[in-house]
Amino acid sequence: MELISSQNSPFECILFDLDDTLYDGEIGIHGFLKKNIEDFLSIKCKVSPEKAFSLRSEFFCSHGSSLAALLALGYDIHPDEYHSYVHGKLPYELIQPDTSLLHLLRSIHQTKILFTNSDREHAKKALMRLGIDENIFERIICFETLNPHLFSEDPLSPNMDQIVVLKPSPSAFHAAIRISGYDPHRMLFVDDSEKNVVAGKSLGLNTALVGKKVMKCEDADYLLEGIMNLREEVPEIWKMNNWSTTSVRA
Template sequence: MDYEDHFRQANRPKIDCLLFDLDDTLYPLSSGIAAACLNNIKDYMVERLGIEKSKIPDLCNLLYKNYGTTMAGLRGIGYDFDYDEYHSFVHGRLPYENLKPDPVLRSLLLSLPYRKVIFTNADKVHAAKALSRLGLEDYFEGIICFETLNPSHKVTVSDDEDDIEFVGSNTASMTNVSTTVNGGSSEIFDIIGHFSQPNSNGILPKTPIICKPSEAAIEQALKIANIDPERTLFFEDSVRNTQAGKRVGLHTVLVGTSQRVEGADYALESIHNLREALPELWEAGRKAEVATYSGKLTVETSVTA
């Protein structure tokens, strides 16, 4: 065993928590859920917000790039809408039937002796439905979702969420987020025009919505669930989310590709490859220690995002 191997073994972080994104992480992008969701968002922007259809592609790209999610961006530039109504429209018509029970993933999760928590930008009703379709509703300690980080003035409970524990959803220290802009009236910020200016300063209005990939959102989620980032593996399909997670001290796993990029400690083509990539997690009799994996599933490249 050479010096580098000795060094890696001596510096393996001790892991006691697995933090999972949900969409396109616990199930593949090929399910079609993400594509359908994007189409529904575009329809909402046209039908409910009255945005000109020709502007939708550029607007979606700019909002997603600069605010983390299209929803956060819409609120940031001045659109006023009800959060629950938005989620109902965007997720209500998704092809959930495309999600099938996943006994392989169930077996993997069941065999892992660690805390397991979901961290998603989606709302709690969508999270509950997706986990139920996958047969995973009872495999996680709890869920950090949109409502966890963005509690509103409304206190409503859906039948879909009765059997799901939402970590930190009633945390008193969180600040309520209003669903109105300037008392209900606001001028819409022209973000497309803003970036079309050659001397644009890049300064944008702030959004009241807290979500990934904001480092503040990730730190707040960790605090709510009492998670130590240095002892946690963070599974994500988004490069920018893994990079943000890395900056706050998490050990990161990029799911959906075998190309390990900057900000990702590991890369898995599928969540099903977890045992191959991280066999140390299954070491019996003690808490697993996770080393840098350099096998066939993880190929370091010069790609950055």
């Protein structure tokens, strides 16, 4: 169904990343996360802290995450065990309530979906610390959403190429687009990772790259110093006065 006015927003759905996007990455959470991952690797792989440091980097480059690498290498690790260790030890108190962010999200009347590689428990804790009710999002797409096969009795299909599905994998974006029910060309994807933005753009999403160090990215339609620059840099979101009452999802 066509919209009745060219003044309407081009976006019907906004996909928001969580970590280092809805809160500033400079608060230091990521540093603690890396250390926790290295400690986990040191224990599970029985290696020195120095070797664990290099493994974390190698695993990220080769598999996208340490968990994905460990599972691919045949380690008997359940995702909940991994996440409870690497996220359970995080100093969540570093994430402070953000009423400005809350007001920003409330002002966006399109469908809002949280799209994160993190597990659901971490997402809930981070949102709680931010003072954001998770129900402000129509859906939370997280590790469990993207990897239901890892939580079933038959965890791996013999034809499955990827053991773990995460952004920037096309499979992760296909899942998010399918779950949203919207045409990707009518969606805006907001993330702090250039790799994720490039992947999203390749599948037709409109993209916004977040980060103070962001200078240029050909695949980003919008560059934001921080999430609070969204209204200034993407004012089209708030052009909502004349939606057709029968606008249809893809």
